[in-house]
Amino acid sequence: MKRHVQETYYVVNEGELGFGKDGKPARWWPSATAEPRRFRFSRLGDKGPQATNALLQELARAMTARTDSPDGQVPAGFTYLGQFVDHDLTLDRTAVALGEDVTVDELVQGRSPALDLDALYGRGPEADKRFYAPDGIKLKIGTTVAIAGDAGTNVNRTGFDLPRVGTGPNKRAERQALIPDGRNDENLAVAQTHVAFINFHNRVVDRLIAQSVPSAFLFERARGEVVRHYQWMLREDFLPRIVNPVIVSDVFANGRKFFDPDVHAGPATMPIEFSVASYRLGHSMVRDTYSWNRIFEPGGITPATLFLLFTFTGTAGILTATNNLADLENPNAGTNLRLPTNWIVDWRRLHDFQPSGQQDLVGPGLNLARRIDTLLAGGLGDLPAGTFGGTEQGLALDDMQRNLAFRNLARANMVELATGQQMAKFLGVTPLTRDELITGNGGADLSRLDSALVEELVSDTPLWFYILREAELQDGHLNGVGGRIVAEVFHRAMEAGYYSILREPEWRPTLGEREGSFTMMDLLLVAADGKVENLNPLGDKP
Numbered sequence: 001m002k003r004h005v006q007e008t009y010y011v012v013n014e015g016e017l018g019f020g021k022d023g024k025p026a027r028w029w030p031s032a033t034a035e036p037r038r039f040r041f042s043r044l045g046d047k048g049p050q051a052t053n054a055l056l057q058e059l060a061r062a063m064t065a066r067t068d069s070p071d072g073q074v075p076a077g078f079t080y081l082g083q084f085v086d087h088d089l090t091l092d093r094t095a096v097a098l099g100e101d102v103t104v105d106e107l108v109q110g111r112s113p114a115l116d117l118d119a120l121y122g123r124g125p126e127a128d129k130r131f132y133a134p135d136g137i138k139l140k141i142g143t144t145v146a147i148a149g150d151a152g153t154n155v156n157r158t159g160f161d162l163p164r165v166g167t168g169p170n171k172r173a174e175r176q177a178l179i180p181d182g183r184n185d186e187n188l189a190v191a192q193t194h195v196a197f198i199n200f201h202n203r204v205v206d207r208l209i210a211q212s213v214p215s216a217f218l219f220e221r222a223r224g225e226v227v228r229h230y231q232w233m234l235r236e237d238f239l240p241r242i243v244n245p246v247i248v249s250d251v252f253a254n255g256r257k258f259f260d261p262d263v264h265a266g267p268a269t270m271p272i273e274f275s276v277a278s279y280r281l282g283h284s285m286v287r288d289t290y291s292w293n294r295i296f297e298p299g300g301i302t303p304a305t306l307f308l309l310f311t312f313t314g315t316a317g318i319l320t321a322t323n324n325l326a327d328l329e330n331p332n333a334g335t336n337l338r339l340p341t342n343w344i345v346d347w348r349r350l351h352d353f354q355p356s357g358q359q360d361l362v363g364p365g366l367n368l369a370r371r372i373d374t375l376l377a378g379g380l381g382d383l384p385a386g387t388f389g390g391t392e393q394g395l396a397l398d399d400m401q402r403n404l405a406f407r408n409l410a411r412a413n414m415v416e417l418a419t420g421q422q423m424a425k426f427l428g429v430t431p432l433t434r435d436e437l438i439t440g441n442g443g444a445d446l447s448r449l450d451s452a453l454v455e456e457l458v459s460d461t462p463l464w465f466y467i468l469r470e471a472e473l474q475d476g477h478l479n480g481v482g483g484r485i486v487a488e489v490f491h492r493a494m495e496a497g498y499y500s501i502l503r504e505p506e507w508r509p510t511l512g513e514r515e516g517s518f519t520m521m522d523l524l525l526v527a528a529d530g531k532v533e534n535l536n537p538l539g540d541k542p
Contacts, residue, residue, distance in 0.1 A: 009276075009415050011041045012269055017415045025050065025416050039090070040112065042269035044259060044485070045418040045426040049460050051409070055453050059465055060406035062374075062444040067288055069375035070442070072476040074241045076367035077350030079285040080189035081238060081520060084197070086279060087181045087190075088120075089113040089270065089493060112267035115234065115490070116497035117227050120197050122180035125219060131163075131180060137219045138205050139198045140178060144341040150542035153295070153342040157537060159199060161339040162191055164314060172331035175314035175338075185315040188304075189290075192345040199527035199534075201226050204511075225511075227499040229518050232509050235501070237519040239490060242281060242372065243483045244474060251487040258427060259488040265503060268496040271489060272415050273423060277463040278485040280408050281478060284468055285369040286377045293346040293538050297365075306379035312343045346536040347524050353535075355521060356513055360532050364540065373472035374443035374465060380404040408464050420466025420481060421459070429480040432466065434458045436473055443472045 008018035010030065020026030090113065122128035125136040133140055142161035147153045162185055163178040177185040177194075184194040205222045213221050239248045255261065259271060291297040292304035302308070311317040311328060318327060318334030327333040347353075348363025370377070380403075424431040437458050438446055444465075449457065461469075467482030478486055494502050501507055509518035511526050528534035 009041045009272060010039060011043055011272060011415070014043065019414050025414055040267075040269045041272050041275065043418075044271045044273050045423050047416040048418040048422055048463070050413045050416065051460065051462055052453075052456060055449075055456050056406060056409040056413070056462070058449050058453055059444070059446075059457075059462065060403050060409060062446055062448065063405040063465075064376050064378060064380060064403060066375055066445070067378045069284070069370045069373055069377075071368040072285070072371035074285070074369045074476075075351050076285075076287060076290060076369045077189070077193070077347070077520065078238060078241055079282055079287075079369045080187070080193050080350075082242070082279075082282040082285070083187075083190045084119070084184060084193045085115070085234065085238070086282070087183050088115060088117055090275070091119045091181050112496055113270040113489075113493050114268065114496040114498075115227075115231055115493045116499065117197070117223075117230060119179075119181040119184060120194070120201065120226075121223060124223075128180065130178060137215070137222070138202045141195070141198050141202070142178075142338060144344060145336055145338040147340040147342045149295075149342060152538045152542060153340075155341060157341050157344065159534075160192075160195060160341075160344045160537060162195055162198075162314075164338055166337065170331040171318070171334060171337065172314070175319055175334075175336075177314050182315050185313045186310070187306075187316065188309040188312045188339075188343060189345070189350070191313055191339075196347070196524055196527045197226075197230075200523055203526050203529055224499050227497065228501050228504070228507055229509050229511055229523065231494050231497075231499075231501045232518045233520055233523055234490065235494075236517065237521075239487065243478045243487050245477075247479070247483040247487050251484075251491050256488045256491055258484065260492050263492070264495055265500075266496065268492050271485065272417060273463060274485050274489045276408070276412050276415060276417055278467055278478070278482045279489075280464055281372050281468065281471065281482065281486075283376055283380060283404055283408070284372050284374070284471075286380060287367065287370055288377045288379055290367050291349050291365050293342075293344065293349070293536070294540055294542070295342050295538065297349075306377060312339060342538070344537050346538065347528070348536055351520055351524060353521055353525075355519070356525065358532075361525075361535065363536070371472070371476040372468065372478065373476065374440060374468045376405055409462050412462055412464060417463050420461040420463050420469075423463060423466075423481045423485075427481055427484050429484070432461075432469060432473070437461055437466070437469060440469050441472045443469065 008016050010016050015027045015029040017025065017027055122131050125132040131140060132138065140163040141159050142163040143156050143158040144161045146156050165176045165178055166174055168174045168176070176182065179194060185191045201222060204225050205218060208218055208221055235252060260268065286306065289303035289305050295301055296304040311322060312319055316328060319336040319339060320334030346363060348361060349365060349367055352366055353361035421431050438454065467478065470479045470482050471477060477483065494500050508516050512518040512522040524535065
């Protein structure tokens with residue numbers, strides 16, 4: 001399953017859900033041999049009514065009409081860490097070569113959502129050697145391409161780009177990232193996050209070598225340490241930033257109440273209420289522009305716009321400067337086959353290093369993610385087709401399918417997703433009032449909706465919009481319906497992994513700056529080997 005090109009969902013006990021030729025939700029059953037190969041979704045609540053296309057289009061326009069959503073309190077790097085996590089949860093790691101045998105149990109486990117970093121490791125060095133260095137222990141890392149400019153940019157730099165295929169029938173094939181999940185190269189921020197995780201794994205390997213761990217055990221020891229620290233960071237540092245911390249504490253202290261409450265291990269499913277609605281919160285956190293490094297910042301050549309972050313990738317872009325959206329969909333456009341050196345991120349601008357106590361690790365200006373609310377960055381109303389697998393569809397540049405909000409809302413119709421009101425009742429949460437839904441708190445302006453659409457909205461609110469409105473009214477934290485669903489799915493996904501801090505309650509992190517603690521700042525410091533020149537390779541001055 002590839003989330004951004006997802007057109008159908010296999011829901012346990014319901015079959016394959018999608019749109020029929022008449023444009024209405026349809027269901028069919030896969031064959032007995034195909035069924036184990038489908039990523040397994042489930043449904044928490046009841047089915048909901050299908051919203052009218054008029055409502056979906058007007059909501060989408062309202063959600064992408066303005067760019068004045070205020071900054072929140074979350075460093076902007078967590079927006080793209082959230083996307084990296086999404087791909088970890090939804091990777092199909094059983095996509096094997098034709099004729100290769102995979103048991104039914106392996107298929108089910110391989111298509112089970114788990115927080116186990118399979119988007120980083122694939123199926124491991126034995127089955128997926130192409131992602132690994134010759135030693136079969138470290139992960140391959142890429143090298144940027146020198147760009148004329150100054151001493152910081154006119155050199156190739158190893159360790160700061162994804163590894164790339166380098167051969168193929170066209171430039172797009174040559175630029176393809178040599179990683180288990182190509183979605184991690186659809187925008188530069190998530191691509192650089194993946195690079196950081198590669199370096200984190202490789203630095204953990206170095207530390208274990210220094211401890212004389214035998215080579216036969218080295219990879220699994222390293223993977224276990226990386227996954228456990230990753231899960232700890234998600235629980236301690238990521239979830240409380242996006243979900244009401246009271247809900248997070250309740251779920252991790254007292255367990256789940258609604259999603260698999262009596263299951264504590266083994267393959268999991270993914271509730272469609274999470275996949276299609278709750279965890280699409282990150283779309284509202286995206287900024288229109290970023291202060292990226294000393295070159296691409298306000299006052300520099302140009303800030304890093306969303307368009308540029310798509311452009312300098314191999315999946316959605318061409319790794320070469322252009323002002324033309326159509327170029328991104330031309331498989332032979334562009335000249336660079338690797339990331340230009342001048343586009344290496346300055347991590348101090350995307351994550352907060354003040355808790356380290358080292359002044360040289362504090363950047364010149366921290367980007368904050370936009371508040372989680374019902375407004376999306378303007379650039380998300382006009383996506384490059386490569387971000388959702390649409391490069392072969394020949395979509396017109398003004399096609400509504402390029403509007404991310406519309407795609408999200410339409411997908412909910414496809415699976416007959418429960419409304420916000422239905423899920424509030426199911427979860428025992430006080431529902432939002434009519435005024436809260438219509439007015440919100442500085443989010444999407446619904447004044448263009450006619451009275452009939454307003455009545456449809458307040459009686460049967462699309463779940464994704466409802467959850468963002470909840471957050472908007474809670475100062476940017478998922479709350480109520482959205483908060484409970486996200487916290488419980490993360491909890492279950494940690495239990496489902498081969499390594500799990502929930503099944504090993506005595507385990508504690510050892511790699512953080514503070515004993516028993518591990519945050520994203522700590523992960524980046526380990527990945528950078530504690531050196532500011534690795535967090536900010538271009539420096540603050542040419």
